[in-house]
Amino acid sequence: MKKKTFLFSALLLVLILVSVTPASAHFMSSGKHSVDNGEIRWGTFHGSTQWTSARNTAIARWDAEGVINIAGDTSSTIEDLSFTDYSSKDGVLGSWTQFPGADRIRFNNYYFDDMRACERNKTALHEMGHALNLDHNSVAGSVMSVFCKRKPYKNAKEIRELCQPNFYDG
Numbered sequence: 001m002k003k004k005t006f007l008f009s010a011l012l013l014v015l016i017l018v019s020v021t022p023a024s025a026h027f028m029s030s031g032k033h034s035v036d037n038g039e040i041r042w043g044t045f046h047g048s049t050q051w052t053s054a055r056n057t058a059i060a061r062w063d064a065e066g067v068i069n070i071a072g073d074t075s076s077t078i079e080d081l082s083f084t085d086y087s088s089k090d091g092v093l094g095s096w097t098q099f100p101g102a103d104r105i106r107f108n109n110y111y112f113d114d115m116r117a118c119e120r121n122k123t124a125l126h127e128m129g130h131a132l133n134l135d136h137n138s139v140a141g142s143v144m145s146v147f148c149k150r151k152p153y154k155n156a157k158e159i160r161e162l163c164q165p166n167f168y169d170g
């Protein structure tokens with residue numbers, strides 16, 4: 001619940017559906033993550049999401065890795081990450097952004113409304129990966145791969161690709 005007192009030097013907006021050159025490293029730059037004191041405490045500093053199942057699935061799956069503790073914010077912890085929604089035809093299913101106070105994962109209702117649960121889960125897993133310092137890769141089936149590269153994105157075939165076997169599906 002306490003607000004972080006430090007400021008980030010820059011905001012990193014990661015748009016998962018834009019064409020990007022595959023990163024050579026698996027991790028983003030130092031400091032580009034939401035991990036604080038070896039854990040991520042999530043809460044409602046920036047608001048809340050209606051996509052609680054996708055949020056909870058992503059949290060549980062990454063937490064189960066046993067590397068970074070991911071748990072709800074309490075009165076005695078500092079919130080590191082919020083989940084919120086918006087609606088726009090901007091071609092972005094979801095994003096992770098660093099902010100003073102708490103970082104933010106946003107889900108785009110415009111697309112989420114038409115997506116299946118596994119598609120929403122994979123998007124949430126992907127954004128949580130960024131919160132954990134994971135960068136994009138070009139590994140087939142990886143939850144951190146950039147899986148869609150063309151517009152328009154509200155396209156059944158391309159969105160269906162999100163449900164291909166992957167990290168989450170097993």
Ligand SMILES: [Zn+2]
Pocket residue numbers: 014015016126130136
């Ligand atoms: Zn991404």
